[in-house]
Amino acid sequence: MRQPYELFAGLRYTRAKRRNHFISFISLASMLGIGIGVTALITVLSVMNGFERELRTRILGMASHATISAYQGSLPDWPGIAKAALADKEVEAVAPYVEGEGMLRLDSGLSGTLLRGVLPDEENKVSEIGSHMKIGQLTDLKAGEFKIVLGSELAETLGVIVGDKVDLMIPVASITPAGVLPRFRRFTVAGIFRIGMYEFDRGLVLIHMADAQSLYRMGDGVTGVRLKLHDLFRAPAVARDLAAQLQGTFYVQDWTRSHANFFQAVATEKMVMFIILSLIVGVAAFNIVSTLVMVVQDKQSDIAILRTLGATPRSIMAIFMVQGSIIGIVGTLFGVVGGVALALNVETLVPLLQALTGHQFLSPDVYYISDLPSELKSSDVIRISMLSLALGLLSTLYPAWRASRVQPAEALRYE
Structure with a gap:
């Protein structure tokens, strides 16, 4: 118990076996959604970085x-x-x-x-x-x-x-x-x-x-x-x-x-793709809101007992912020690992998929760049991770605030 009791209680709620399996399912779905979104963002931006590098190399090879x-x-x-x-x-x-x-x-x-x-x-x-x-x-x-x-x-x-x-x-x-x-x-x-x-x-x-x-x-x-x-x-x-x-x-x-117009168009396309794919992470973060709202409803008696033992509204809020943040952190971690692994091996996986399906995604008869290049940048990984963690943290604020507003007398009236 050397750690703050808010952190201890939040981690305990995360590890505890819930009576409501539906809440557990939504929590797992939120983690998977965040992980998939982060993986997609890292992979797509890496591929776009690769295309930009190839085009820049070919243009500046002559210009x-x-x-x-x-x-x-x-x-x-x-x-x-x-x-x-x-x-x-x-x-x-x-x-x-x-x-x-x-x-x-x-x-x-x-x-x-x-x-x-x-x-x-x-x-x-x-x-x-x-x-x-x-x-x-x-x-x-x-x-x-x-x-x-x-x-x-x-x-x-x-x-x-x-x-x-x-x-x-x-x-x-x-x-x-x-x-x-x-x-x-x-x-x-x-x-x-x-x-x-x-x-x-x-x-x-x-x-x-x-x-x-x-x-x-x-x-x-x-x-x-x-x-x-x-x-x-x-x-x-x-x-x-x-x-x-x-x-x-x-x-x-x-x-x-x-070549300002060309490279500006590439930069604009990267920004638009980043915004669009960030919506996947945003949707998963909204699932955290619904998960914590149901957890707060399920744990009202626990909250009331903690309040009667002297816990402040701020402490109750911190407990549920810890619980929601764990979902965002775990989802982001899996997403980063998956995205980095996929971005580093996309040039190997695409030919394998082409061999299995018998279909060439970028035909050399049509496209000058027939391979799928990839360039992983640490700045992109850090930016995407920070976005995912920030959305995960923001999604905990409203449910945690709702938990801090629970009145002990009302929650324990029918217990």
Whole structure:
């Protein structure tokens, strides 16, 4: 009896065999409801974290962590800007690029595309395009050879393979004896890449930067410089610092701004799923209310005896808060264990379920991400646990208050 008697009595009520088995059933149902809700929340948020990680990795495998470009026109002194950017300890690598829009033509097939001129060796330092080549190598792009690398979807649309000739037209006019014509050049397909993002696989082509400069008649100028950072989540701060340090008028942009709408949509979806699945925990918490109300009704004589022995209303309230909180704590504990176990093994369990059912949940013919990724974050587990425990505690307040209002004389009148 070294522990406070409120805690002792609350635990005793929890362990005691109840005469009313219906109350025991509702208590068990409340524990299971909280456990299932917590498990579902942890698992779903982990899967959504996994999808966000995969999408971020694939997008930033082609896009840059940050870019420095001219406010208007091109950057004539890009080596100096690259050197100044590399002086920042947060910057890991830099690479120049030339970017524009164009149209590819093969026989009667036409397709609009985004054109990017790169230095192959430097580009491999800031992007993962080299590791996603299906056919050929990025280093096959040589200055003056006018070779081109296509995305897999674009190559399939045009029906081209390595070695085919394609005409690249850009929206820049050339004055010829025949009149004003769009500028074009014939390129040889040197490679095909597949990133796993339709935006890039369908709409991006790469050529050597010198060929792009010649095509756009930019001389030694470039569109901008791409940066790779040691910590991609530091990109906004690094972009602000570089914008303040660089002498001249430049446009500095980081990946959180260039893809703001996409990642904001993912964050909004995670928040909505969290709110919806939290309702499962909320419903289970309401079951605790009904359980304790019936327990209070069943234990009115016990409450009256405790009051006559000197127990205060606050002590009676604490006894039933302890009893209700035990339900929430046990349910949360089972939910956390189940959710963590499921989140850590979802990438193993899903293929097993697919093999047992003979049905593939994410067909690679339809979805670019055909696996179900999962990334368990301790912050999510802590947040969900705190929510569950808080709802469990709040659900005990009204029944405990009702118990503290029981009058001994009224409760013992017919005993």
